[in-house]
Amino acid sequence: MIEPLWEVFIRSRRGLSHVHVGSLHAPDATMALRNARDVYTRRQEGVSIWVVPATDITASSPDEKDEFFDPAGDKVYRHPTFYQVPEGVDHL
Amino acid sequence: MLAGMDSFQATIEADGRIEPRDAMPEGYRKTLIRQIAQHAHSEIIGMQPEGNWISRAPSLRRKAILMAKVQDEAGHGLYLYAAAETLGVDRADLLDLLHSGKQKYSSIFNYPTLTWADIGAIGWLVDGAAIVNQVPLCRCSYGPYARAMVRVCKEESFHQRQGFEILHTLCNGTEAQKAMAQDALNRWWWPSLMMFGPPDASSTHSEQSMAWGIKRHSNDELRQRFVDMTVPQADVLGIRVPDEGLTCDEETGHYSFTEPDFTELYEVVKGNGPCNQQRLAHRVKAHEDGAWVREAAAAYAEKQAAKAQGSAA
Ligand SMILES: [Fe+2]
Ligand SMILES: [Fe+2]
Numbered sequence: 001m002i003e004p005l006w007e008v009f010i011r012s013r014r015g016l017s018h019v020h021v022g023s024l025h026a027p028d029a030t031m032a033l034r035n036a037r038d039v040y041t042r043r044q045e046g047v048s049i050w051v052v053p054a055t056d057i058t059a060s061s062p063d064e065k066d067e068f069f070d071p072a073g074d075k076v077y078r079h080p081t082f083y084q085v086p087e088g089v090d091h092l
Numbered sequence: 093m094l095a096g097m098d099s100f101q102a103t104i105e106a107d108g109r110i111e112p113r114d115a116m117p118e119g120y121r122k123t124l125i126r127q128i129a130q131h132a133h134s135e136i137i138g139m140q141p142e143g144n145w146i147s148r149a150p151s152l153r154r155k156a157i158l159m160a161k162v163q164d165e166a167g168h169g170l171y172l173y174a175a176a177e178t179l180g181v182d183r184a185d186l187l188d189l190l191h192s193g194k195q196k197y198s199s200i201f202n203y204p205t206l207t208w209a210d211i212g213a214i215g216w217l218v219d220g221a222a223i224v225n226q227v228p229l230c231r232c233s234y235g236p237y238a239r240a241m242v243r244v245c246k247e248e249s250f251h252q253r254q255g256f257e258i259l260h261t262l263c264n265g266t267e268a269q270k271a272m273a274q275d276a277l278n279r280w281w282w283p284s285l286m287m288f289g290p291p292d293a294s295s296t297h298s299e300q301s302m303a304w305g306i307k308r309h310s311n312d313e314l315r316q317r318f319v320d321m322t323v324p325q326a327d328v329l330g331i332r333v334p335d336e337g338l339t340c341d342e343e344t345g346h347y348s349f350t351e352p353d354f355t356e357l358y359e360v361v362k363g364n365g366p367c368n369q370q371r372l373a374h375r376v377k378a379h380e381d382g383a384w385v386r387e388a389a390a391a392y393a394e395k396q397a398a399k400a401q402g403s404a405a
Contacts, residue, residue: 002184003390005177022240023174025183027386028393039170042163043247062113063095 005054006032008039010046018050026051104305109235112178120304123297124234125179126195127306132172133190133197137371139165141205142214150208157254158211164247171240178236191376199357200287202365209262209269209276215255217277217284217322223248224318225288233305256325263329270331277326278334285349286357288315294354319347 003025009018021040026032032051040046060068076082085092096115103110110116139162146162149155173183189195200218205211226248229241262273289295289311301307309317323340326333337350359365 002182003386021243022171022236023177024170027389028396031389031393039167042160042167059113062111062115 003027006036006051007054007057008032008036009050009052010036010040011048012046014047018048021045023054104233104303107305108233109238110233111235119300120306121179123301123304123306124237125176125181127301128172128176128179128237129181129186129189129195130197132169132176132186133195134201135165135169135172137190137197137201137375138218140371140374141201141203141367142211144205145208145211148208149211154258161215161251161254164251168244168247171243172237175234175236175240187379191372191379193363193372196361197371198287199360199365200283201371202360202367203279203283204367206279207272207276209259209272210280212255212258212262212273213276213280215251215253216259216325217255217280218287219248219251219255220322221284221287221318223252224314224321228308228314231305231308256329259329259331263331273329274331277331281334282352282356285315285318285352286354288312288318290354290357291351316346319349320345323347 004027005023005025006029007023008021010021011018024032024035024039026035029051033049036049036051041049072078097117100110100114100116100120103114110120142158142165143162146155146158149158173186176186177183186195190197200221205214223245226241226245230238230245232238232241259273259276262269264270292298292310292312295311298307298310302310323333323338335350338347340347360368363369
């Protein structure tokens with residue numbers, strides 16, 4: 001019997017988003033949360049925990065990463081640094 | 093655009109990080125699985141020599157600290173098993189390999205903890221040596237291993253300090269207490285030096301691991317770093333490192349020291365240390381005794397899932 005794998009995400013304090021910290025095995029979501037508390041927050045590293053079954057995560061493929069992210073590669077005009085601001089213009 | 097192994101090589105050369113689903117040479121994957129598993133096994137076997145003293149800790153404060161430390165080591169084992177699993181192995185299989193003796197753990201945990209001072213010596217020397225080994229691993233080329241090490245290193249410094257504090261207290265106590273601290277240092281010094289592995293000249297895996305960015309410093313470099321860091325601390329305690337050949341080079345600030353007897357290390361690795369059989373037997377028993385808990389948790393989860401399905405239908 002192999003217990004399912006859960007990915008663990010922790011919000012370290014209010015105002016920050018949850019960040020992936022690792023994974024663990026547990027038979028169900030309740031146990032996964034308890035185990036995550038004991039494994040990943042022994043020093044008050046978190047105020048909120050998410051556990052997600054690892055099999056429920058859909059990820060982009062590392063093999064296609066270049067094609068997949070290519071469309072953003074030639075759109076430098078999406079960054080403010082692309083634009084020239086005339087001398088003397090403030091707050092822009 | 094680089095694909096597959098070219099992309100791997102380019103990432104390594106740029107000192108980048110390899111992530112779980114990236115293409116990687118089979119040897120890289122195998123080396124990491126072996127090293128991370130052995131590291132994880134060491135963390136959980138390492139709970140035994142110290143766990144042995146929890147019920148006999150000399151005060152409630154010491155007992156609470158020791159329990160927290162031993163619990164941390166369990167946590168370290170879990171971070172590391174999780175990191176190993178990202179390489180496509182199952183934790184259950186790794187535990188089987190440990191239990192059948194096919195995978196090793198650090199030989200240091202095959203020595204007995206005879207007195208309370210040994211708990212101090214373990215924290216100070218064994219966790220101290222582990223820190224020296226682990227800090228460079230925070231920059232290991234494999235992302236999940238490096239991240240686990242960052243977490244581990246943050247926790248280790250408390251381990252080392254509590255050990256030093258135990259010895260410091262003993263060294264400022266009665267003559268008998270100080271003698272106990274000295275005796276612990278005498279017994280743990282050489283095995284601690286061996287934690288860095290065989291001398292560079294006879295280290296088999298080192299070169300390839302360096303090229304892959306898994307290892308960042310040689311065994312002898314790390315051993316030197318440990319000695320340089322530890323000897324002045326022994327001076328503060330007022331106890332003597334049991335090495336007649338120990339001298340300090342005033343110019344470089346480095347100590348020269350006697351090499352440990354590595355035939356002892358090879359014997360312990362082969363299974364002939366003082367506690368090898370005891371440690372493994374205890375681990376297997378703990379695993380087997382815990383089977384009913386895992387089965388009960390699984391049965392409960394199944395029942396709850398069935399209930400949830402029933403109410404949804
Ligand atoms: Fe540890
Ligand atoms: Fe530790």
